Amino acid sequence: MRRLVFVSFLQLVGTLFIVSTLVFFILRVLPGDPARAVLGMQANEQSVQRFRQEFGLDRPVVIQYTEWISGLVRFDFGRSFSNRQPVAPVLGQRLGLTLFLAVGGMICALLLALPMGVAAARKPWGRFDTLAMGVSHGLMAFPEFWIGMVGILLFSVQLKLFPLFGTGFGIHLVLPVLALGLNRAPILFRTLRGGLIQESSRSYALFFRGSGVPERRLFWKYLLRNQLPSVSAVAAIQFGYLLGGAIIIEQVFALPGLGRLLMSAILSRDLPVIQAGVILAALAFTLVGFATDIITHASTSQGMTRGKPNG
């Protein structure tokens, strides 16, 4: 386990280094002048030059890169081109809402998918399973922004159950969280259902059943437990998609999260904000992957640490 943590940590640092380097150079080779993009095409040459000097854009790219990387080590993402404020605090403020949406969406997806997956797998191709498979087909076909828009029309405009917009962490976040959760639940549902049906047909299940282990006990204690690592691995991957989905959902519901900040930064070529946003996303993906590795290792290879193979 220690080795896994150490290796995963090295992978995390390596991934972040590669991502930060790639994003830095890709943004620098894109056509167009960030100073002109921020100041406008009508800005005079003097103010453009002053802007370049202020943000070090007039220096060689390698020097800019070295300063950027050394700043990263101190969690200094630089200053925003648009408002000249340090990027880190702004990102911190916006990240909270985006994480809330992603985590809320994941909880919502799990709350829907786990009981449905278990109920469907108990009687494959029974009435509930057929219905749940149909619903999951439908939900998979629609993107989260479409589900969000339908949610706004139905629950906010028609039924007036939820406010259209709002600030802070209030009831106005229910619809965006639901939209994200409903979009991700089908994958988790199908993974669990398929895994449980396959697990149920494995030879050990026949041995246990034949020996008299009650079906309910076999299902909850062994079949489900053996499937949890694969479900948690899929959930971790889905969490990455949820972060991406949250960025789009923020646009639909006009929420001031990381996504909207990044969108406006991309449009205005605010390079420090884009760089920091990409690194944050990479960090989130890598951390989730790291957590999944630990969970999978702990639940599947426990025996490996407790002895050498015999025979």
Next chain:
Amino acid sequence: MARPDPALWCSNVHVRFPDGSHPVRGVSLRVYPGQVFALIGESGAGKTLLCRALYGLQRFIPGMEVMGTIGGAAEKAMIFQDPGQFLNPGLSIEGHFKEFLKLSPRPSLTMEQLLRYVGLPENREFSRKKPRLLSGGQQQRVMIALSLALEPKVLFADEAVTALDGLTRKTVIELLRQLCQDFGLGIIFVTHDLHVADSLADWVGVMYAGRIVELQSAENLFTQPLHPYTKGLFRSHPGPEHRNSPLIELPGRMPPPDHEDGGCPFFDRCPERMAVCKQHLPEMKELSRGVSVSCHRVFQDRGY
């Protein structure tokens, strides 16, 4: 001395599936406490399905329908070929025993006693291992010990030593023999390995196309086989006696499990066939005490 009641008996047992296959057809047999009854025959003869039907696994096998009468002790256990597949990969050996010891109404043996009995280490380091860390022989012994935890009167062993190497196979065979003596178990042992059947069984039933075609004591069967199929099976089975003589392959193939009942199912392959064999299915007749066979040629030769 009166013979004890059979640990397991069945009469006219059939197994059918919805696709029309009928892999077990009218099997009757008796297994007595302390004896090993081996079921031998080619792959696809219906041995495993008969075993599963007698054990009662049809509840868990979709579409499997069992007809006929099955009696004897309710306390049954089963061990399988490839034990690694039949142990829960996510559960330690100790976890398996905790579960199985709960299934016995009055568990009289502990995990340590059971492990010791089957010749495995009783220490915690071993019992905390996951099945995949054990060798094939250890896995099979764990499976036998788990079955003993159920305190059965009948043990079904389906190709239980097939996947094991020679030395481990011998150890497991000796262990099964020991079980019969110590616990008075009746064992139904499915195998297509005639040497294993010879070294372990008291009684042998030869299965062909879903039926038992010959039933004898192991001693008699391996010295004086009666049914042409049994003779062919012995001639085609590799053994030390074939060092200087070639194996004689049984010609043709066994009829599929959905074949129509008509004459003798071995007719096409039989070197001793007669006209009557094509028309009439031979019934199982007891020729003498403990010797039953289903063959028109044998009936004719012996005046039945």
